[in-house]
Amino acid sequence: MTKYLQIFKQTLLALLVGFCASFFSMPVMAQEKQTFQNPIFPGFYPDPSILRVGEDYYMIHSTFAYFPGVPIFHSKDLVNWKQIGNILDRPEQLNLDGHNVSEGIFAPTISYKDGIFYMVTTLIKNGGNFVVTASNPAGPWSNPHWLPNVNGIDPSLFHDEDGKSYIIYNADAPNNKPEYDGHRTLRMFEFDLRNFKTVGPQHLLVNGGVDFSKKPVWIEGPHIYKVNGFYYLMAAEGGTSVHHSEVILRSKNVAGPYEPYEKNPILTQRHLPNSRPNPVSGHRAR
Template sequence: MTVEGGGGRDAATTPIIPGFSPDPSVCRVGADYYLANSSFEYAPGIPIWHSRDLRTWTQLGNALDRESQFPAGASDPSRGIYAPTLRYRDGTFYLVTTNVDAPGEQIVVTATDPAGPWSDPIVLAGLGGIDPDLAWDDDGTCVLTYCGLDPALRPHGGDLPVIAQARVDLARGEVRERPRVVWGGTGLAHPEGPHLFQRDGWWYLLIAEGGTERGHAVSVARSRAIDGPFEAAPANPILSRRSTSSPVQNTGHADLVERPDGTWAMVYLGVRPRGFSPAFHVNGRETFLARVEWVDGWPVVHVDDLLPAPADTAFIDDFTGPLHPRWVSPGAPLSAFVERAAGGGLLLRRTDAATGAPAALSARTRDLRWRYEARVDASAGAVALRVRLDERHWYEARLDAGALTFAARIGPLSVSDDVGRVDGEAVTLVVEAVDATAEGPDDLRFGVIGADGERWLAQKDGRYLSTEVAGGFTGRTLGLHALGAEPARILSARYSPVAG
């Protein structure tokens, strides 16, 4: 069961890592916590975070930062890199994940420093599925548990995935046995996202169920042996917001961690939908925190902890130092189209991926209301500021030799309108998420700041850049990309939350 508390800025409604940070996996080394998230088609992939208190997190880097680990630009929206598991053993960090565009494989990368560099992948073939987990039995045997999608694992039919497992040899990159089913879940849809951990002589198997939409939930089972048989908890699911009026929904896909004082905590994903039914979430699935109490040998989830403050999401970047790990791209590795400009800032070259996505210097939106400004060289090549959910759902403002255009694509429909001109050698393109004028989650308002001051160009309903409209597993990103043969020049970028 889930126990909720009273008012305040509580963990039930405040993400600890806001904005497109799904499928969290956490581990502790001494007094330090480390966390990894899914990244799907974006590169570099799998953000790695650090905290000393589980509440305040700093991004250290991205684990998959080169082509030998993840071929950037080859994956369609909401494909690519799925749910990772991050673990630590004997001085080494292990990160296991799935690239769904390499079916039948699970990949493992390792590092002695979670900030990187991370190794080239160890490829474990013949394990068709997603959401892998690593655990080590008492004799040191490594076990990979995952959401099995191979029909051979379901000899009696049915279309639900199962939780499967196999012993693996990471040193040799080998699967040591035929995978076996260890649990089918409680009967809810889509059992997935398994994590195994040990406590008081029991192996606990934590899974997500119900699908990653409004029915999402966390369930748990236990066994005396790492390979089962597993007994389901009597109070499953132990976490869900389904059929409630909570402002945070779709809660699930959790991982557990023990604090140094012996208490336990859970990280899990959730979304913050807004607007009229069915309500729309736009920042993707975010990472939340809960306290865990053990009662009669089973975890009970409490979401009544108070958080000291929301995450600090604001940034100003003039691109004078190394590129911050917040910057990613859906269409190509950053190194393929970003370079330092001689006079300061960055040059962006037009590069389109095989999937059709333009390579864009992109950052995740992380708040319900926010403002983003990109100061660009108006005398350089044409440039666009795009708010993207995927390649079929985006709005953008374009600047080409002083001419301004607003363009949009919603599914099969696209529009492009001339919206005036702007003077000045340096021009600032602006976009804000503001209160909705209709029944959506917000409006997106595009503007420009030039020699004659600030003015607004277009304001559009934000629901069309939501998961409920577009589908998929990601959230909005703010991308800057070149439009023509001449490189665009970006002088600085600024993002700030706005009180709503």
């Protein structure tokens, strides 16, 4: 477990790019004798999901109740980005009737397998979770394939080396009976990419968080990666305010059991004093 941070250096770099884009302005070394300025994306670009395909990087963001939905950007270096389209750019793809500005599209994620790009996300009021596909990331993207068995938010696709794919997501507490406010779970189905359907039983990966005795809240935003024979499950924990964090667990089996890293969280600012200069603040307590 001591090699977690090294193994996830590239993944955390992607997360930090998005995190810094919202909050910081500071010079960072990109290459020898070169610098770049954060934020690389000033303004409204929440929940970044970054994908690498060959030498190309693609990044998408939440858009909540705004249309068109889910902008997609392209980069060769993670620093300089150009918008190449919107994934949800037609009314039949995105029904936002009745949504408040903080509802709509939550936490989209982008993945790639065998020449096809996949974007999976949650439409909060009008349909739930769905997946769209494209052979060209600039579009056009398909109409939604709805996922009625995936009940929750923050879905993510993982494509394993053996050809199988899985969908991981935030869901209700066991038996829909939370033991405290913010008690959630992470769950997973095998996923049939051809027919856009879940396969077999649902797997409970994490109940509550990395340490249930501490009543962890809002385990969400899950992603699975496979490195050197281990499956690494990374997720957010602690809500969207000042206690927000990233945690990581691993297993030899994609369905678990997952063992938490003993030095979790791997990314947070909640231990820093409130009196520090330029603190990062949160907008709500969840």
